[in-house]
Amino acid sequence: MPLFLRLYTGGVRWRWVFSSSNLLPSFATRGVVRAAKTAFGRLFNFIFPHECRVCGEMLREVARVPVCSRCLTEPAPMVAEFFCASCRTPFLNRAPLDEAGQCSLCRLGLSGFDAVFAYGSHEGALRKLVHLLKYEKMRPLARPLAGFLVRALPQDDGAVREFDAIVPLPLHWRRRLDRGFNQATLLSRESGRLLHIPVLSVVRRVKATPPQAGLTNAKRRANVRGAFRVKARAKAKIAGLRLLLVDDVLTTGATAAACARALKRAGAAQVTIATVSRADRRAVLSYAPEFSSVPLTAAAGSSV
Numbered sequence: 001m002p003l004f005l006r007l008y009t010g011g012v013r014w015r016w017v018f019s020s021s022n023l024l025p026s027f028a029t030r031g032v033v034r035a036a037k038t039a040f041g042r043l044f045n046f047i048f049p050h051e052c053r054v055c056g057e058m059l060r061e062v063a064r065v066p067v068c069s070r071c072l073t074e075p076a077p078m079v080a081e082f083f084c085a086s087c088r089t090p091f092l093n094r095a096p097l098d099e100a101g102q103c104s105l106c107r108l109g110l111s112g113f114d115a116v117f118a119y120g121s122h123e124g125a126l127r128k129l130v131h132l133l134k135y136e137k138m139r140p141l142a143r144p145l146a147g148f149l150v151r152a153l154p155q156d157d158g159a160v161r162e163f164d165a166i167v168p169l170p171l172h173w174r175r176r177l178d179r180g181f182n183q184a185t186l187l188s189r190e191s192g193r194l195l196h197i198p199v200l201s202v203v204r205r206v207k208a209t210p211p212q213a214g215l216t217n218a219k220r221r222a223n224v225r226g227a228f229r230v231k232a233r234a235k236a237k238i239a240g241l242r243l244l245l246v247d248d249v250l251t252t253g254a255t256a257a258a259c260a261r262a263l264k265r266a267g268a269a270q271v272t273i274a275t276v277s278r279a280d281r282r283a284v285l286s287y288a289p290e291f292s293s294v295p296l297t298a299a300a301g302s303s304v
Contacts (some may be wrong), residue, residue: 051113053136054128064140067129072144075126076151077119078280087253088116112257112264113271118250118278119152126277130248134183142183145276146190149246153274162242163272165200166192169247169259170228172205187276188246197244202234202266203259224258230266240265250278 050059054071061069080090085101096103105111120126126148133141154161168184176182185201192199207227230238245260248272260271 014184047055053132054125055101065132065138066140067132067141069294071125071129075124075129075148077118078278079202080282086115087111087113088118088278100136110228111253112261113245113253113273115154116256116273116275116278117152117154120149120277122249122277123280130276133186134179137180139181139186142186145248146187146194149187149274149276150191151246152193152280160195163195163197163244164241165198165238166195166244166246167200167202167238167263168246169245169256170201170205172208173206184247186247191244191246191274200234200237202231202238203228203262204231209212220254224255226258227255228259228262230262234249235266238263240269242270243268245271245273247273247275248277250275 049095050066051057052059052068052071053066055068057068059066059068064067082091082094082097083089083101084091084097084103084106086106087103089103089104091097098107122130129145131139132138133145150160166188168182168188170176170184171179171182183198188199205227206229207224209224209227243263245256245263247256250256253273256273256275260273263271
């Protein structure tokens, strides 16, 4: 167990140094440390009470974000009997899919990407966690959310299918300046750490587009047409690579598809989209079967 010691150095200043764990008594086991941490957390929250920002329960432990451990592990993966084989849009039945398992937009070649993977539905605890990261700037949440994202990726023999690099979906500089960060970049860094692959920020968003919410699929595609451009010096870096394009939420996929097409034009061999969550409107589609072949429409606060 590590210990910090405060040492006096040459009459000049104090500093902290990291000492060997051998200085601790033998009884300082993991169980004792865990119990002490829990007790301190309860005392801290008794003096400075705080509620979990997801479920509203009182926190019982000290954490980097005001979210309880249950809510950090509660989100479940998306489950559906019928998925589009390409964009992974969930459907209520097989009617919108052709013999190859593709939806109408993928049959028309309007996707621009090779595959899509998202961990869960953009609702409940998962939606709240994404919003805490994205709008309330709780950056430490990028780590557990990236864990969900990586779990959604396909696996071969127990290992995640190989990708050469991760590319965060970029924000326009005005949006990034206003928010202070790009949540896709944070998720990409944490995902890269888990997958042991590099993160390449090779795309720029050159067009500040209006919000996608409320637009039809055709208007969404027109809205983001020409919005992305691969940096000239980066084209040689991505030539022939299998790229993982990362963002927080997927709705219809129009924005991500536009970025994927830019990467493909610049020479990428394959572009797979991965997000933490995606909009799931199967309940709405069940009342509007005429829209059942259209990928998911807008979710609050999302643009992909």
